[in-house]
Amino acid sequence: MSDLPQERRVVTPIPGPRSAELMQRRRKALPAGVGTTLPVFAARAGGGILEDVDGNQFVDFASGIAVTTVGASAPRVVAAVREQVDAFTHTCFQVTPYEGYVAVCEALNRLTPGDHDKRTLLVNSGAEAVENAVKIARYTTGRSAVVAFDHGFHGRTLLGMSLTGKVMPYKQGFGPFAPEVYRAEYSYPYRGTGDLQSTVQYLDKTVGARNIACVVVEPIAGEGGFIVPAPGWLGGLAEWCRDNGSLLIADEVQTGFARTGAWFACEHEGVVPDIVTTAKGMGGGLPLGGVTARADLIDAVHVGGLGGTFGGNPVACAAALAALETIEAEGLVDRARAIGELMLPRLRALQATYDVIGDVRGRGAMVAIELVDPRTDAPDAALTARIASTCHSNGLLVLTAGSYGNVLRFLPPLVIGDELLHDGLDVLEKALAAAS
Ligand code: PLZ
Numbered sequence: 287m288s289d290l291p292q293e294r295r296v297v298t299p300i301p302g303p304r305s306a307e308l309m310q311r312r313r314k315a316l317p318a319g320v321g322t323t324l325p326v327f328a329a330r331a332g333g334g335i336l337e338d339v340d341g342n343q344f345v346d347f348a349s350g351i352a353v354t355t356v357g358a359s360a361p362r363v364v365a366a367v368r369e370q371v372d373a374f375t376h377t378c379f380q381v382t383p384y385e386g387y388v389a390v391c392e393a394l395n396r397l398t399p400g401d402h403d404k405r406t407l408l409v410n411s412g413a414e415a416v417e418n419a420v421k422i423a424r425y426t427t428g429r430s431a432v433v434a435f436d437h438g439f440h441g442r443t444l445l446g447m448s449l450t451g452k453v454m455p456y457k458q459g460f461g462p463f464a465p466e467v468y469r470a471e472y473s474y475p476y477r478g479t480g481d482l483q484s485t486v487q488y489l490d491k492t493v494g495a496r497n498i499a500c501v502v503v504e505p506i507a508g509e510g511g512f513i514v515p516a517p518g519w520l521g522g523l524a525e526w527c528r529d530n531g532s533l534l535i536a537d538e539v540q541t542g543f544a545r546t547g548a549w550f551a552c553e554h555e556g557v558v559p560d561i562v563t564t565a566k567g568m569g570g571g572l573p574l575g576g577v578t579a580r581a582d583l584i585d586a587v588h589v590g591g592l593g594g595t596f597g598g599n600p601v602a603c604a605a606a607l608a609a610l611e612t613i614e615a616e617g618l619v620d621r622a623r624a625i626g627e628l629m630l631p632r633l634r635a636l637q638a639t640y641d642v643i644g645d646v647r648g649r650g651a652m653v654a655i656e657l658v659d660p661r662t663d664a665p666d667a668a669l670t671a672r673i674a675s676t677c678h679s680n681g682l683l684v685l686t687a688g689s690y691g692n693v694l695r696f697l698p699p700l701v702i703g704d705e706l707l708h709d710g711l712d713v714l715e716k717a718l719a720a721a722s
Contacts, residue, residue: 413441
């Protein structure tokens with residue numbers, strides 16, 4: 287990132303000619319099923335900027351979907367990766383262990399909510415973390431039912447899809463899905479759905495408390511549209527789990543690692559889960575996932591029951607340790623909170639002007655606006671897509687989200703400067719003005 291100027295710059299139509307050429311090659315070589323948010327090809331990225339192969343520079347409000355929390359070329363991460371690659375790239379931890387893996391587990395045991403005795407398993411992705419969390423919960427409870435929520439997203443593997451709430455594009459045509467997965471209502475204050483009492487009643491009456499191995503929940507629904515549940519809802523679920531011998535699995539894949547202005551989003555609600563799943567922001571851009579569980583639970587699993595060829599790859603571990611060090615050294619937990627304090631008031635001011643903004647919500651550097659028909663509050667996915675596309679053409683990389691596709695979400699790297707944040711919000715404001 288060292289010499290990447292921290293400024294937005296659009297020098298060609300979007301996509302530019304080189305990107306358009308690469309898109310053509312891509313079309314011939316890749317399946318159509320892999321989507322594209324913004325059809326420009328990356329050349330460099332760092333700080334709050336992503337530069338494409340045509341020399342356009344985008345303000346990054348995406349972080350590769352909440353991954354490059356410390357930036358896409360953070361100096362500590364780059365140096366640590368270089369050093370590790372020089373030493374060795376792989377041994378398979380189960381064949382011959384290495385220190386980096388242990389150090390990442392120690393860090394996760396220290397940083398995740400609760401001061402109880404914990405153990406961590408490392409894997410390659412968020413989906414794999416969720417898969418393993420459910421394996422551990424079933425093993426230790428001897429129960430089979432798994433509860434997930436509307437608006438939830440947990441990955442694209444069979445179990446990940448089964449736990450995910452949204453059919454298109456994630457599940458359509460890909461079934462049958464894993465059995466013994468039950469779906470409860472998620473707390474969605476803006477739409478007035480999912481109160482704790484009806485959720486608990488569903489668990490008791492429809493699924494049956496004694497059948498439930500675990501409840502898998504995102505503390506803030508990510509892909510579902512950055513839905514922050516009502517205060518006390520997550521705590522109420524945790525209490526229900528405790529009372530009924532079910533395990534609470536907090537999927538912190540998107541919310542974790544400083545993103546929301548706390549190390550983990552559960553902290554905002556004072557909730558201590560039995561198992562926490564992590565990935566995304568942990569690896570400093572390299573693929574790494576984790577399952578951190580109460581020691582008494584995870585240690586029950588027999589030797590050889592958990593693992594994988596690549597899980598906790600040494601290069602990914604070195605990157606993760608450097609990313610963690612960066613978060614701590616640069617005070618990025620506080621920075622995330624400050625980013626929220628800058629963005630939320632500006633977005634609320636926009637809401638006062640543009641009545642298509644039905645809701646402004648989020649925590650820290652995980653914020654969103656929900657776009658609606660102001661007369662009915664009906665989700666307006668077409669408007670959302672138009673605004674996103676105008677932002678892209680003007681050099682702001684934004685993502686959409688939401689079960690109804692009507693949420694614009696903002697996930698800047700935490701190392702972005704205030705000027706770029708304001709600049710990005712200016713682009714958004716112009717796109718709103720042009721669309722309404
Ligand atoms: N749990 C809460 O947000 C991944 C999905 C991108 P993987 N979210 C981005 C896409 O289109 O597939 C996610 C998540 C939560 C689990 C996952 C899955 O993480 O690392 O993508 O497997």
